[in-house]
Amino acid sequence: MRISFLKKKGWLTCLVLMIVLPATVQSQSLLSRNVSLEVKRQRLDHVLEILSNKGDFYFSYSSYVVRKDSLVSLSVHNRPVREVLSQLFNNTYEFIESGNYIIIRKAPIRVTMITHKAAEEDRIYMVTGYVYDEATGAALLDASVYEKRLLAATLTNPDGFFKLKLKGNRKSTASLTVSKEFYEDTTVVIEPRHNQQLTITLMPYERPDDQIIISPEDYLNTDTSSPALVVQDTGIIRTVADVPEPARVEKTRVGKFFLTAGQKVQSLNLKNFFTKRPFQVSLVPGLSTHGNLGSQVVNNFSLNLFGGYTAGTNGVEIGGLFNIDQKDVRYVQIGGMFNVVGGEMKGFQVAGMTNTVLKPVEGVQVGGVNNYVKGSLTGFQVAGVYNHVTDSVRGLQIGGVANFARRTVSGVQLAGVINFSNRETRGMQISGVFNYTKRLKGVQIGLINIADSSDGYSIGLINIVLKGYHKLSIWTNEWQDYTVAFKTGNRRLYSILLAGMNGGAARKRFSFGYGLGSEWGLGKKQLFSFNPEFTTQYIYMGSWDYSNILSRIQVNFNVHLGKWVSVFAGPSYNIYKSDQTSGIDTYKYPLPGNGYSAHKWGEKTKGWLGWQAGVSFF
Known part of the structure; x- marks a missing residue:
């Protein structure tokens, strides 16, 4: 009878152990699990895959941080995963558990601030420091360091060093923002009227293409199995804004000729920061009442003695030679030679030579030589030589030599030599020599008129309708x-x-x-x-x-x-x-x-x- 009882008790014990032991193993820390590994001159990503299979967990890391093609050799027996990873990577890396993931990333660089007391009567103080990549520790060249309220800005040198002179009073507050293309913006609160030195790090954008997940074989990946990383509060504000399409005025011929490399870099870094002011006066780009951040300011009145580079205009802008605006211009823009607008133009625009607008135009555009609109035109466009619209035209185009519209023309094209509409003409094309439209629903008058198809009238010496x-x-x-x-x-x-x-x-x-x-x-x-x-x-x-x-x-x-x-x-x-x-x-x-x-x-x-x-x- 006792033997029977012991047998039953033994079976009960085994059953309990079968239930409890897996749960205990499952609850064990991923980094504490023991593994054995023997590899010689194998790629790092292959070694991580072996570890993933042995430990039954995921690895997650960025290809920007981990050199997965590195060759490694390692021999360990029944050692914790944390110890194995420490041997594979140096002490500049850290390993974080999140669910069934082990996240590998660079250990953050310590942010430091050293403040030196400045004389109270001295309103001018100096902020210096270095900017590093938080993931790799590399010094960052051409990162923009700026104070938004004072419109003071500078760029870092090849060592990541910056030096910025600021002005403040006893009641003022200040904060520095550091921005660079492909990095999160970082803002640091500083103490006004005190000279200080900072060490600031920027975190690269986590792009989906850079993220690598290594999973164990035959592992069931559920919908919720994704790494969740909580970054500890460091007192630093990091922001990731939606990245708009890059500024394009710098890529135009006028932009390439008149803007310096530093100004182009500044615009790329600060594409998420714009502010407004009532007016500005500039001699040339960079020498303005708004200093180095003039390119990020939208003004109600803008006077550029030779030329200017601003964020936009909501009023009147006059340039002796040229005006370059990153965003929209409204109401009036007058340039002695060139106008370049990266956004929409609404109102009256006149240039002695060329107007270039990279988005739609609504209003009147007058160019001594040519007008270029990378968008639609609604209104009146006249040029001494050539008008070019990459979208539809609703209104009137007058070109001394030629007019071009990539899409529909609803209005009139009048040219000395050539009119070209790549889609449909619902109006008139009048030229001294040649008119072309894909589909005519109006009137063509010229020496030679060509259309793919026509429901209108072609009047000229030679009228050809390809499907007519x-x-x-x-x-x-x-x-x-x-x-x-x-x-x-x-x-x-x-x-x-x-x-x-x-x-x-x-x-x-x-x-x-x-x-x-x-x-x-x-x-x-x-x-x-x-x-x-x-x-x-x-x-x-x-x-x-x-x-x-x-x-x-x-x-x-x-x-x-x-x-x-x-x-x-x-x-x-x-x-x-x-x-x-x-x-x-x-x-x-x-x-x-x-x-x-x-x-x-x-x-x-x-x-x-x-x-x-x-x-x-x-």
């Missing part, structure tokens, strides 16, 4: 044996280029000319149509000394024999003006010839009824 009306017609009429014409445009309005001749060596006659026409369909199946056309031709009858001009109105009735061929015939009325009074040997003279009665419109002008019949292709 194309016909090659051959006919005869009452005064000429053969005429060939090429018709192109759309059914509403097409242009006609034509030339003709008579056969026979003793009755020669040549002609060439231009005209306009339209095709109207008859019936639902469009088997029949009629074409009213007007043409004007010069007729050569042996000498260029004479002016023989024939204007002709004709109506052709068409029968479509298929998709590509039609035959036509119809009446015409001719008005002929000529100063040729006699024929020349081997040329047929006069017009219209025997059998046609003509009535006079004047001493050199007469008219008559005629006809034509022929065939059209395409």
Whole structure:
């Protein structure tokens, strides 16, 4: 009986141990778990993977911090994970547990502040110090150190050193902010009117691409298995603002030429900091009433004697040579040579040479040479040479040579040589030579007009609609044996280029000319149509000394024999003006010839009824 009881008690003990021991192991600190490891000249990331499998936990670290391709050798037996990691990494690293993760990161650098008492009557005090990368400990070059209220700023040198002179009074407060591209902003409260030396660290942005997770094999990754790291309060304020698209005025030709490398770096570092002031005066960028932070200030009135570099204008800005604004400009901007705006321009903008706006424009833009808008235009744009809009135009473009709109034009393009609309034109294109639009829903007037498709009207010597009306017609009429014409445009309005001749060596006659026409369909199946056309031709009858001009109105009735061929015939009325009074040997003279009665419109002008019949292709 006792043996039976002991057996039962033994089974009960085993059951309790089976339940309790795993829970005890599971509750054991990850860094305290014992592991054995034997590796020789293997990559560090492979070694961490082996540790992860042996300890049944995750590793999390940034590729910016850990050199995973380093080769390591290690031999340990039944030692804690913390000790193994300490041998793999030096004492500048720390290991933090978070859930089932071990987070590897650089140990933070100790932030120090040494204050020296300054004379109370001295309102000027000096702040010096060093700025380091908190993850690597490396000195940071070109980090911006600035006091927002006083608008005082400087950049760190290659050693991370900075020196900043500030002004204060007994009641004033001050704080320094340190910013650098790809790092979190750090703000340190300082004691006014005391010289002091600081050591400040910046934390790099944690980018998803830099974060590496090493997990044990066959480990079930739940939705909640992610590292959560709580940073201890150090008295330092760190902020991570949404990173907007980088400032772009520095990348323009004007920006590259007039801005120093330091000013460009400052703008990149401080892209999250902007403030407002009533006015500013500057000689050149960097020499202004706002000091080195003038590029981060939006002003109501801005006067730049030679040139200026500000955050924006909400009022009036005048520059002797140039104005450069990172953000929006509203109301009035006048530049002797150049204006560059990184944001929107709303109001009136004029420059002796070039206006460049990197976002939409609403208002009036006048450039002595050219205007460039990287956005849409709503309003009026005029340039001595060239206007360029990368989006839609709603209004009027006037260019001495050319206008360009990448998208829709709803208004008028007027140019001496070329108008170009890469999408749709709902209005007018008027040029001395060439107009192009992808889709025409308005009017083109120029020597050459081209459109991919058209629901409008093209008026010019050559009108081409690539997906429109194309016909090659051959006919005869009452005064000429053969005429060939090429018709192109759309059914509403097409242009006609034509030339003709008579056969026979003793009755020669040549002609060439231009005209306009339209095709109207008859019936639902469009088997029949009629074409009213007007043409004007010069007729050569042996000498260029004479002016023989024939204007002709004709109506052709068409029968479509298929998709590509039609035959036509119809009446015409001719008005002929000529100063040729006699024929020349081997040329047929006069017009219209025997059998046609003509009535006079004047001493050199007469008219008559005629006809034509022929065939059209395409």
